[in-house]
Amino acid sequence: MYDLAIMWDWLAFAVRWLHVITGIAWIGASFYFIALDLGLRRAPDMPQGAYGEEWEVHGGGFYHTTKYLVAPDRLPEHLIWHKWQAYSTWLSGVALLAIVYWAGAELFLIDPTKADLTTWQAIALSAAFIAVAWIGYDLLCKSPLKTQPTAVMLVLFAGIVVASWSLDQVFTGRAALLHLGAMTATIMTANVFFIIMPNQRIVVADLKAGRTPDAKYGQIAKLRSTHNNYLTLPVLFLMLSNHYPLSFGTEYAWIIACLVFLTGVTIRHYFNTLHATGEGPAWTWGVTAVLFVIMAWLSTVSPFDGDYEAVENAPITPAALRFAQAEGFQEAANTIRGRCSMCHAREPVWEGMHWAPKGVHLETDGDIALHARQIYLQSGVSHAMPPANITDMTNEERATIREWFRDAGGASFAGLG
Helix, strand or coil, X not given: CCCHHHHHHHHHHHHHHHHHHHHHHHHHHHHHHHHHHHCCECCCCCCCCEEEEEEEEECXXXXXXXXXXXXXXXXXXXXXXXXXXXXXXXXXXXXXXXXXXXXXXXXXXXXXXXXXXXXXXXXXXXXXXXXXXXXXXXXXXXXXXXXXXXXXXXXXXXXXXXXXXXXXXXXXXXXXXXXXXXXXXXXXXXXXXXXXXXXXXXXXXXXXXXXXXXXXXXXHHHHHXXXXXXXXXXXXXXXXXXXXXXXXXXXXXXHHHHHHHHHHHHHHHHHHHHHHHCCCCCHXXXXXXXXXXXXXXXXXXXXXXXXXXXXXXXXCCHHHHXXXXXXXXXXXXXXXXXXXXXXXXXXXXXXXXXXXXXXXXXXXXXXXXXXXXXXXXXXXXXXXXXXXXXXXXXXXXXXXXXXHHHHCXXXXXXXXX
16 A cells, blocks of 8 residues: 555655755854854965955865955856855755645644634745744844844844744744744845845956945845854754754743743854854853753743643544544554553653653544544554553554554545544
């Protein structure tokens, strides 16, 4: 049988892998050039128009780099443009967003207790948040505040707070944090595509035409590049947050997300200062540690309110209904409750566990039907769950899960379930 559910999961895996690879390339280049820029030193024998130089040793050789603020008196034939790392990271990220959150909107994106959205409404809102983030940020950078970098950063952070709270009002906690990361990553990529690269092309064109390039283009590009540098670490945290319910599965997830941006500033400030002066300010680590402790505390102060009657009576979504009505559902559901619900519960009873892994609850019929595809892949096709088979799920029970899912037509369905 052609199992589309398995192939869809492998597609998501492949795109996620691509996203990680391209992200490493982009972030690595960004970090390197910021460190290089801050480490530049003046020297008496530098070429005319040079701003600074840096000597480095790596891989058994020495590298001598010279930076020109505008451009050198001649342009070499071999000129490397650093752009595709950013573009490929964003494109693969959008593809992953579509595969996981748009195709699986009823499971990962929509939270009916927050907003009664149809699938298309949720997807449209998802795309709108991402687009508005760039438009608002770009207008801010072109506003009268553009000559006051500190004011721009403060207004930008206020916008992040508003966006974080707004996302948390309409989407699942997991999707809210992921979208805040996607919005920020879009700002960073758009900086490269709409600002940094066009400005660099103007400089190159002027140089080729024998004109003296205006230094303002390089200054504007440098400002946007610096913004990207400070936004990188929060984006990494938010993209990884979907694996950690303690970050998204709490009433105060939107505050945790905002504090993550502050830790990104303190950490980058340390390294940027270190690269520029040779010594980083130690206080930044203390502030980062305090912020991290506050985030950890916030993740524990909003336990489940105990309204189990509302949970039991919650309607089963249309996408999940066919799995709840399929032959063998009750037998599979009894297995899942007996082997999985001690951890995958709103109040886990497993010692030392405060939140269900990945925020997945498997207590009610609606829970189990909604997560059918995940159950099938994690416990039916593979032995990933329970971890180390700690609850002794038998092969016969796994076969029951497979038969139930396939009888419902799940193996030929790539989306929800």
